[in-house]
Amino acid sequence: MKDNIKKIKVALAGNPNVGKTCVFNALTGSNQHVGNWPGVTVEKKEGFFNDGRTEVELVDLPGIYSFSPNSLDEKISRDFLLQDDVEGVVLVVDASNLERNLYLLTQALELRKKTILVLNMMDVVRKENMKINIKELSDILGVPVIEAVASNGEGINHLRDAIIQFSEYDKPDFKINYGERIDCAIDELALYLNENKVMSNYDPRWLSIKLLEDDIEIFREFEKNGSSKEISEIVDEKRKIIERYAADDIDTFFIEKKYGYVSGLVKEVVSKKVDLKIRMDITEKIDKVLTNRVLGIPLFVLLMYFTFQFVFKLGDPLVGYVESFVSFVSDISRIILVKLGAPHLVVSAVSDGVVEGVGGVLVFLPIIALLYIAIGILEDSGYMARAAFVMDKIMHTLGLHGKSFIPMVVGFGCTVPAVMATRTLESKKDRILTILILPFMSCGARLPIYALFTAAFFRENGGNIVFGMYLIGIFVAVVMARILKSFLFKSEVSPLIMELPPYRIPLLKNLAWKVYYRCSMFVKKAGTLILVGVLIIWFLGTFPQNAGVEDTYLARLGKVVAPIFKPAGFGSWQASVALTTGIVAKEIVVGTFGTIYGLEDDEADSSSVASKLREDDIFNSVSAFGFMVFSLLYVPCFAAVGAIKKEIGKGWAFFTVAYTFAIAWLSSVLIFQIGSLIVG
Structure with missing residues (x-):
């Protein structure tokens, strides 16, 4: 009977502080270090669950903000997702901060990986008097969307069932509109790469965008495969076309287009959002004291002393x-x-x-x-x-x-x-x-x-x-x-850019x-x-x-x-x-x-x-x-x-x-x- 069990490998990804490891624990029963600050999961962790017919190997990837390999964690995550034996990715986001979290989703979808979107911390959404149109969000993205509160187990059974059915899903047909002329340049390059079977293990449109962005890791692999001078010339030609129409450098252009898409999507599916500029919440009030330039360090030392x-x-x-x-x-x-x-x-x-x-x-x-x-x-x-x-x-x-x-x-x-x-x-x-x-x-x-x-x-x-x-x-x-x-x-030394999560009462x-x-x-x-x-x-x-x-x-x-x-x-x-x-x-x-x-x-x-x-x-x-x-x-x-x-x-x-x-x-x-x- 065991020989008949189907086995699939699924990645669990998300920004830091979205409750990703908490979701992992709830799904697999594996007890790991669950923290509320960036960089807590530094290696991929594996867990397993099954329904008697399908066994899922769930791999908890490092908390990252992007699949562009600017750090070792991001490289680990992207390299893993690009493997042929990975069925898809479960992307966990903080539902109360969709605009900040969905950028990573756009990158996963452009990879054309089967994706399940998990809206975690829905209790915070309800508390903040927000409403998310789950059906509309799912229809627009073309992927299943699951509501969850991982800390108390809400939505975990539904998510487990959705993951078990991963192999039945189609790859997402996701495209961001980068503008007529730029999309035309991307499609022409993608067609050329596809016809010439250049790095055919990758989606040609995604590969085209990465080459145009001058992605270092992709170019290294591109050169290892002995790609022709003709292809390099075509990439340079398409880059010149994009530079003509993009106000900024190409990398910034693609990033801004993705964030623009996310911003429009959030406006479409989220309603009754509390205006935080008018209402200073408890997190901001506490931060005025704890992160104060003068008081911050003495308070930290005092807290450690006590x-x-x-x-x-x-x-x-x-x-x-x-x-x-x-x-x-x-x-x-x-x-x-x-x-x-x-x-x-x-x-x-x-x-x-x-x-x-x-x-x-x-x-x-x-x-x-x-x-x-x-x-x-x-x-x-x-x-x-x-x-x-x-x-x-x-x-x-x-x-x-x-x-x-x-x-x-x-x-x-x-x-x-x-x-x-x-x-x-x-x-x-x-x-x-x-x-x-x-x-x-x-x-x-x-x-x-x-x-x-x-x-x-x-x-x-x-x-x-x-x-x-x-x-x-x-x-x-x-x-x-x-x-x-x-x-x-x-x-x-490069500057520190990190997310400050909202204060929460420890569970x-x-x-x-x-x-x-x-x-x-x-x-x-x-x-x-x-x-x-x-x-x-x-x-x-x-x-x-x-x-x-x-x-x-x-x-x-x-x-x-x-x-x-x-x-x-x-x-x-x-x-x-x-x-x-x-x-x-x-x-x-x-x-x-x-x-x-x-x-x-x-x-x-x-x-x-x-x-x-x-x-x-x-x-x-x-x-x-x-x-x-x-x-x-x-x-x-x-x-x-x-x-x-x-x-x-x-x-x-x-x-x-x-x-x-x-x-x-x-x-x-x-x-x-x-x-x-x-x-x-």
Whole structure:
């Protein structure tokens, strides 16, 4: 029966902030990162659904404004749509902003791809007292039009049924009237291309327009196919005809004609539109404060400060409860295994290795969850887009593109998606520069290290210290950006043009899925990579058998590395081993301390890792702060280095490893040496 199931591949496309990923989740049940600011989906994501007869592979393309390949995201999207095996495209638009969103639709239709238009956020349309004539819109465009409110599932079943029937639809017979003489020039060129089978896998009219627009990617492919000089001469001849009748350059002419078509279409099908020039809505009122030139940046810093205060004030007691539970599990596992007659090595591996090591990381899950809740609210409410807008001027002063702020904010969660989010930057130099400073943004994996050391040495000021870590990371990032820009990436920075979505109350369902997804990734890492890491550390810390902890393989390794860190004040073998293993994944730093202190504690009492760290004589408050700064700035984890290599090459990946370690070492040495002089 499975062999009889028909399979189709369909693209899901749309501008940023139209609820496209929300539609994807509703259709496929796949839980992804749903944000309310541009550039959130940086890779194509795949999901599947079927009705028993047809299986649909739905591919979520990056949020883009155009199919002209000006950025990597736009190139990815257009290249995918041009594939022969793609049945068609589901184009999601914000129904309350049709005029701004339908430009992308005109490009999809000119590609002559089967298309379904999804008018998402119809609840906003009704709230704004607007009416859209769905039937007339569908008749004019020649494509199915589906009303939806993806956030609550409205219209999703209808959309799913429409996608299942995709293969039954005809290709759209869509043409924009560019003017009699210009249309004649396009048609003549299209006829010539068709008769001579030039790049016959593309629609000849669309190909003609792209050649006349001087589309770089199409011309590259055109030249690869060894197209004749005669065709180039015909294209030049037609361009001269268009230039004679177009007031602007050809590219601008075609863009303006498309927007003119969209404007006329919206006037035809939309009625009772509220005049926003007369009525200032709540979004504009809030923006007058939050994006104010004077108040915008201080408010952003203040909001981040209170975010960290909220996370640590509320999270600290929750960490205590989880810590007690982990200690209980450690004690009870030891007792049970001893009673079962398990060998000492097995007891030690489970209690000291697995439970103390992995548990030492998991105790900070409440703080991570609270941070993700706070960031999720800021994303889904629409504030993060404003933060990028507010920071644009500062970013330009520092030699960064305004859009660089978006990957930097993503980097607070994880460096890997932050690296991939740089694909929204058009300039390769801007992309490389942004990627090089992303490791300084304090990712979620470093949070357990901060939580451990603040609990041990700065308990009264935990929120302030961690907030300071984030500020130090940002400061180092922007300073290095300025230095790198001056020496390696000298060029003008292009202006930031981005959409500011309307403010929305975050949906509990979306927020819950987002926090669950991020926390589950953290727990999954604890159960796989970190588990393997702590077991290796346990093995190295246990053997040779009957040797003291100071004579184990782990201690020997630490003592080899320790002299490097001695000028920074944490030249003990324990700290050196923790930092070395942290190159694999930053959470392992905490797991390493948990395993080491589990091995050292023969009585296996239930005191926390933080207490043991404080009681040990390997840190004071100055060196502890220096250790936190080093952990913030040094070599990113293996996964991040891999992402950097994939995006900008092996050479830049090695450079990132070397220069981040140098910056981290220099910073922590300065902190310890100067701090020791001040503290005495």
